[in-house]
Amino acid sequence: MSFPTFPLRGWLFDIYPTHGGMVAWIVDEAGQSHRLVDPFQPSFYAAGPARTLRQLAADLARTRLAAPVGMTSRQEFWTGEPKDVLEFVLLDSEKQPALLRRLAVPRPGITLYDCDLPLSLSYCHARGIFPLARVTVHLAEEQGGAKGTISNFEFRISNFETDNPEPDPDNSQFAIRNSQLHFAVEGSPWELEYPEPPLTLMALTCRGDEAGRGAPLGTLRSITIACLGDETTLEEGDPALLLAELNRLIRQYDPHAILTDWGDAFLIPTLLRLAEHTGIRLELDREAVRRRIQPAGRSYFSYGRVVYQAPSYPFFGRWHLDSKNSFILKETALAGLMELSRLSKVPIQKMARTSPGSAISQMQLDRALTDGILVPWKKGEPERWKTAWDLLVADKGGLVYQPITGLYEHVAEVDFASMYPAMMVRHNISPETVDCACCPDNAAPEIGYSTCRRREGLVTRTLRPILLHRQELKRLRNSAVGVARERYDQRQTALKWILVTCFGYLGYKNARFGKIEAHETVTAYAREKLLTARTLAEERGFRVLHAIVDSMWLQKPGATEAEVRDLCRAIREAVGIEINLEGFYKWLSFLPSRVDPAVSVANRYLGAFRSGELKLRGIDLRRSDTPPLVAEAQQRMVEVLGEADDLAGFAARIPRVLEIFEEYAWRLREGQVRLEALTIRRTVSKEAHQYKTNSQVGLASRQLANRGVAVRPGERVRYVISDADAPDAASRVQALPLLGPDTAYDTGKYLELLCRAAETLLWHHGYDCRKLEDLLAERGVIGAWH
DSSP: OOOOOSSEEEEEEEEEEETTEEEEEEEETTSOEEEEEEEOOOEEEEESOHHHHHHHHHHHHHHTSEEEEEEEEEEOTTTOOEEEEEEEEESOGGGHHHHHHHHTSOOTTOEEESTTSOHHHHHHHHHTOOTTOEEEEEEOOOOTTSSSEEOOSOOOGGGGOSSSOOOOTTOGGGOEEOOSEEEEEESOTTOSSOOOOOOOEEEEEEESSBTTBSSOTTOOOEEEEEETTEEEEEESSOHHHHHHHHHHHHHHHOOSEEEESSIIIIIHHHHHHHHHHHTOOOOOSSSOOOOOOOOOOEEEEETTEEEEEOOOOOOSSSEEEEGGGOHHHHHHHHHHHHHHHHHHTOOHHHHHTSOHHHHHHHHHHHHHHHTTBOOBSSOOOOOOOOOHHHHHHHTTOSOEEOOOOEEESSEEEEEETTHHHHHHHHTTOOTTTBTOSSOTTSBOTTTOOBBOSSSOOHHHHHHHHHHHHHHHHHHHHHHOOHHHHHHHHHHHHHHHHHHHHHHHHHSOTTOTTOOHHHHHHHHHHHHHHHHHHHHHHHHTTOEEEEEETTEEEEEOTTOOHHHHHHHHHHHHHHHSSOEEEEEEEEEEEEEEOSSOTTSEEEEEEEEEETTSOEEEESSGGGSTTSOHHHHHHHHHHHHHHHTOSSHHHHHHTHHHHHHHHHHHHHHHHTTOSOGGGGOEEEEOOSOGGGOOSOOHHHHHHHHHHHTTOOOOTTOEEEEEESOTTOSSGGGSEEEGGGOOTTOOOOHHHHHHHHHHHHHHHHGGGTOOHHHHHHHHHHTTSSOTTO
């Protein structure tokens, strides 16, 4: 970190609150990092009777948390009408949590707005900046009387004793001064091409146990540090020497970002414990920070599954990005993460640890601030009253035609492009525009909710530029090659994820701008459009094999690509939503349920496009609980079938598939498999002691708990099946960290899993598990033990 000289030109690297304002880190063109402190006092608003507002102002004055500025007018979200509100400023950004605790005290008649907005968002909005913006920073001179920050914490409540209070500009107790920093921003967050800061990245990987997880805190065998092409491994030994050498390497390379695997869950808390034990301060941050080991993360239930979120260890002045604690980083790499951070105004480290839904929510908040809309602190809009029949009609969700089980050729797949967000923009579906009284003739199909024509919704205004931006990124990706193509794809994929989640947040009960009627309106339009698309396809002689929400699989012998594209044009003109040909399949297999072969499954199929690309959904190698060896075997078998140009070619390749199947069966039979290749990974749904039955995941979880390793709900355990039918339940599986060189595996059980993987591919040719086992018996793979 170097002392800045002004004007300072560089990139806005990070922002976070500090006492009295915000810290802004700037990385200049030489890669030097500069820490700037900007006095900042964000505004929030209150509406209610004058007497109650005076009491609120007096209460906040006594606590020295906030100061009233005066009455102003802002737009109310639901009605769109101006609303008179009393503006306050938060006197110290670091005290926002204390302010919210104070405001949580019930105050009848008071409605609060904007008080809990993320400080980074409020700051970016106030200064006209965004993360990773290229800026020139100037120091601004203090001037009295301008709208800025209140420097004097003492003020008169008497100014607010009328129904229309106004601040007294001549009152010296309202001394106002401009911020110390002025930002001149180059470009906008929506640029397709933008310069990136010269960042130095350092990777820290550790070896402690199962990929750095599952060991008692403090167990660390080695750390590997990679930076600028150099790699150093620090082995376990004297903790003081390990920490001293780690600090030396950090000083030597001075990285802007440190990338870790399991950093939040394991590496950083382990290093902090070693630092506490040795008295050596870790130099992970660029400023002095007193760190504590965080308590365990949190487990929560989402979309039918338990999810675990590790505690967060962001750095100050550097980025800490944990690939194992970041969905966005895993799905879109650094390019996609930076794209979302720029657009949502969520700082990089926060963006890495949050969901795409949080990104779209903050983009909506940013749009509300830009448009002068009041953001209510606590959502108070209830769901409208519905009869049982109303619920039956409205709450249907997306339309699904179950696939017709079988093996097919001459099949085309067509997909609507970002169907739900595109409909929300086309039909102006937003919480404040749905069920509109002024436009009763503009009703959604089937459910009858009207949508406003006079006022464009906030959600609509937020989504339109995202859709256009993603369309442009996809266009650039399609014409680029190599690294450039990959980066464009990562950026558009990041936008895909926030577009996917925007619909769900319409119906999310805690969403700031959510309303279940808006959610139901979207699905009503979606059902109508898919029905229209199906009708048009059938009128042109196509057979609909399967359709789900926004995709259709169509079969017509002899159909050409031009014919399918012409159908897409007809559908596009009829429904007003872009629809594209995803591709033609050489062959496509829709699979039945394993529980009941007479029932098809919407998301269990595989096929090979004419381009050679494979599309696999719901089969073994796509499941996280499939052993790596079985997934590898199925992958090889699928690739052989993928060479087939039609169903005849598919059948002709079955002998080669069976050879691969037999090869892996022999490897299992002869014990030629590493135990790590047989590990099964499953999510723990409860604490170890809460498992009452001897399920495999419960046994593995209890084994780790007995060794002092707490596996929390939502985390995953990895284990090997040692003897599935052992009388002693504890011997049936072995958790991965407890495997020894003499650990055996249950050959019969793994052969069963291998047979199921082969059955998935060859089901339509009569090869079920029983026939595959008979085949292995004929060839001597299985014997008397079977």
